[in-house]
Amino acid sequence: MPELRKDPIVGRWVIISTERGKRPTDFPSVTKAKESKICPFCPSNENSTPPEIYAVRENGSKPNSPGWSIRVVPNKFPALRIEGDINREGEGIYDKMNGIGAHEVIIETPDHTKDLVDLDLSQIEKIIWAFRERVLDLKKDPRFKYILIFKNEGEAAGASLEHAHSQLIATPILPKRVIEELEGAKQYYNYKERCIFCDIIKQELHEKVRVIALNDLFVAIEPFASRFPFETWLMPRYHDSSFEYIKSEQIPHFAAIFKETLARLAKALNRPPYNVMFHTAPLDNRDSKEYHWHVEIIPKLTKVAGFEWGSGFYINPTIPEDAAKYLSEIKLD
Amino acid sequence: MPELRKDPIVGRWVIISTERGKRPTDFPSVTKAKESKICPFCPSNENSTPPEIYAVRENGSKPNSPGWSIRVVPNKFPALRIEGDINREGEGIYDKMNGIGAHEVIIETPDHTKDLVDLDLSQIEKIIWAFRERVLDLKKDPRFKYILIFKNEGEAAGASLEHAHSQLIATPILPKRVIEELEGAKQYYNYKERCIFCDIIKQELHEKVRVIALNDLFVAIEPFASRFPFETWLMPRYHDSSFEYIKSEQIPHFAAIFKETLARLAKALNRPPYNVMFHTAPLDNRDSKEYHWHVEIIPKLTKVAGFEWGSGFYINPTIPEDAAKYLSEIKLD
Numbered sequence: 001m002p003e004l005r006k007d008p009i010v011g012r013w014v015i016i017s018t019e020r021g022k023r024p025t026d027f028p029s030v031t032k033a034k035e036s037k038i039c040p041f042c043p044s045n046e047n048s049t050p051p052e053i054y055a056v057r058e059n060g061s062k063p064n065s066p067g068w069s070i071r072v073v074p075n076k077f078p079a080l081r082i083e084g085d086i087n088r089e090g091e092g093i094y095d096k097m098n099g100i101g102a103h104e105v106i107i108e109t110p111d112h113t114k115d116l117v118d119l120d121l122s123q124i125e126k127i128i129w130a131f132r133e134r135v136l137d138l139k140k141d142p143r144f145k146y147i148l149i150f151k152n153e154g155e156a157a158g159a160s161l162e163h164a165h166s167q168l169i170a171t172p173i174l175p176k177r178v179i180e181e182l183e184g185a186k187q188y189y190n191y192k193e194r195c196i197f198c199d200i201i202k203q204e205l206h207e208k209v210r211v212i213a214l215n216d217l218f219v220a221i222e223p224f225a226s227r228f229p230f231e232t233w234l235m236p237r238y239h240d241s242s243f244e245y246i247k248s249e250q251i252p253h254f255a256a257i258f259k260e261t262l263a264r265l266a267k268a269l270n271r272p273p274y275n276v277m278f279h280t281a282p283l284d285n286r287d288s289k290e291y292h293w294h295v296e297i298i299p300k301l302t303k304v305a306g307f308e309w310g311s312g313f314y315i316n317p318t319i320p321e322d323a324a325k326y327l328s329e330i331k332l333d
Numbered sequence: 334m335p336e337l338r339k340d341p342i343v344g345r346w347v348i349i350s351t352e353r354g355k356r357p358t359d360f361p362s363v364t365k366a367k368e369s370k371i372c373p374f375c376p377s378n379e380n381s382t383p384p385e386i387y388a389v390r391e392n393g394s395k396p397n398s399p400g401w402s403i404r405v406v407p408n409k410f411p412a413l414r415i416e417g418d419i420n421r422e423g424e425g426i427y428d429k430m431n432g433i434g435a436h437e438v439i440i441e442t443p444d445h446t447k448d449l450v451d452l453d454l455s456q457i458e459k460i461i462w463a464f465r466e467r468v469l470d471l472k473k474d475p476r477f478k479y480i481l482i483f484k485n486e487g488e489a490a491g492a493s494l495e496h497a498h499s500q501l502i503a504t505p506i507l508p509k510r511v512i513e514e515l516e517g518a519k520q521y522y523n524y525k526e527r528c529i530f531c532d533i534i535k536q537e538l539h540e541k542v543r544v545i546a547l548n549d550l551f552v553a554i555e556p557f558a559s560r561f562p563f564e565t566w567l568m569p570r571y572h573d574s575s576f577e578y579i580k581s582e583q584i585p586h587f588a589a590i591f592k593e594t595l596a597r598l599a600k601a602l603n604r605p606p607y608n609v610m611f612h613t614a615p616l617d618n619r620d621s622k623e624y625h626w627h628v629e630i631i632p633k634l635t636k637v638a639g640f641e642w643g644s645g646f647y648i649n650p651t652i653p654e655d656a657a658k659y660l661s662e663i664k665l666d
């Protein structure tokens with residue numbers, strides 16, 4: 001059973017993956033790692049993953065067999081375990097609890113050769129729908145407080161398998177990063193009685209110097225205080241706290257701006273490794289006036305080093321307005 | 334002039350390095366970077382750096398010429414600039430200020446072939462002394478609120494030059510990470526009327542399952558809630574909030590545990606890339622009963638990915654007690 005441990009100074013929870021139990025020689029940089037030959041996410045290898053939880057199958061094919069266009073399976077090496085009780089306890093001045101949660105993989109396409117950016121709009125819409133369905137289902141479990149949807153593309157961004165996939169992790173406590181955003185948004189709301197994200201969108205659409213893509217319902221910007229070069233946020237122009245209540249008529253607009261943004265980044269930066277994180281309200285916080293769901297995309301171009309780890313500051317060598325200019329001027333095919 | 338910009342949601346400051354102005358093709362992963370042939374930190378290349386601020390020269394040699402054993406110079410590409418006023422201002426809902434600060438490089442040895450771990454104890458003592466002297470000098474500038482000493486060893490840990498060196502950055506605002514530690518330590522102190530770090534040390538010395546090195550004045554541990562495999566903290570066993578008041582008779586003990594810890598990590602993990610961060614109280618916070626200086630060492634073995642960026646949680650695949658056992662059982666020559 002993985003263990004959740006709390007740093008007693010800053011209150012940050014850490015997942016200690018007791019079952020993986022990596023020794024020094026288990027790290028690729030210490031000893032060269034072996035490569036697996038069979039892709040567990042390719043059609044016909046369905047038995048290489050745990051049984052599927054959700055799939056899009058239009059041809060009447062059977063579960064855990066080929067014929068799917070999207071497939072969601074439990075992570076074979078989950079960071080958190082679905083079975084058991086949370087069981088909070090102390091150990092002297094330290095606090096810990098069982099690592100309860102859910103960890104799922106969304107296989108985005110049966111085609112091993114394609115990345116997310118290469119998929120048709122209709123396929124990206126199905127992926128968004130799968131995210132929505134999985135969150136709505138996991139929400140029923142009262143042990144979970146938060147669900148994070150994320151994607152690691154490329155080895156430098158932490159991907160261990162190259163076949164296009166996203167992941168989601170449901171956690172029994174609110175993550176630190178989420179608490180910080182909620183508290184910041186709340187402070188602003190208390191002062192202004194307006195959503196800070198709505199105000200950011202208004203200013204960005206007026207100034208137009210950091211916008212890289214726009215449609216009727218969504219906008220993509222380089223944030224004013226970008227931590228990383230070419231960091232990009234996707235935001236709904238309408239106010240809603242929670243991604244999982246996206247309506248079926250909104251999904252095509254979101255899929256379109258998501259694909260366009262990934263295409264601009266891919267062309268400007270030569271298909272960089274990147275991370276995508278969905279930021280949404282905690283599960284019990286439906287209809288928050290203060291919070292506004294959005295998606296952060298971070299191309300992996302620089303290394304996080306001692307100054308960043310020690311200070312929590314970031315040094316960004318690219319001016320966000322310059323990045324926006326490059327990205328918005330890219331000619332897409 | 335670099336610009337400090339504040340994220341309006343979470344209040345995180347970011348340094349936008351306006352002068353470097355990196356374009357897409359300036360990132361090594363996008364276009365292969367050229368390697369510089371001449372090491373600016375080697376003796377006889379003193380003119381490749383800005384003029385020295387501090388040096389240890391025992392043979393009467395002249396500044397900015399060979400003959401030094403330690404040399405401190407301004408960073409040629411500083412993240413923050415020493416000249417100018419802070420000049421806080423708004424831009425709609427956003428906040429920014431000039432990027433005022435100091436950014437120095439401590440060249441740890443004239444010998445290009447040696448890493449910090451390879452140096453004699455007497456040389457490491459001189460490096461610690463140089464850190465102390467530079468902080469005490471920069472403290473006189475009332476514009477600075479914090480000074481972070483850090484080291485990036487190896488390209489994967491963010492080092493751009495291989496010649497052994499550390500850096501320090503003085504900032505005009507308290508970094509987020511520092512505020513979090515101060516607030517956590519203060520909460521504990523308010524509740525217990527004891528320093529949380531002193532209590533951690535007491536428990537660790539009693540349990541002995543996470544200690545990897547120990548002498549009369551210092552202890553090295555794998556923290557209970559380690560974010561990363563083989564993350565290691567060095568802590569003074571005596572209470573002091575501020576590194577820069579380390580006494581000359583304490584320095585040999587600190588140098589000894591620093592070298593021993595680096596040697597254990599180097600042998601266990603095949604000389605991994607790593608980051609070192611000195612955590613000390615803010616410059617105006619001398620004699621805090623709540624805060625306790627310490628040093629964090631993070632070997633770079635895993636990649637920070639979407640889950641970590643999105644949640645602020647970390648997944649550590651190595652149990653800290655296992656890491657401590659490996660490291661403490663290493664036989665040093």
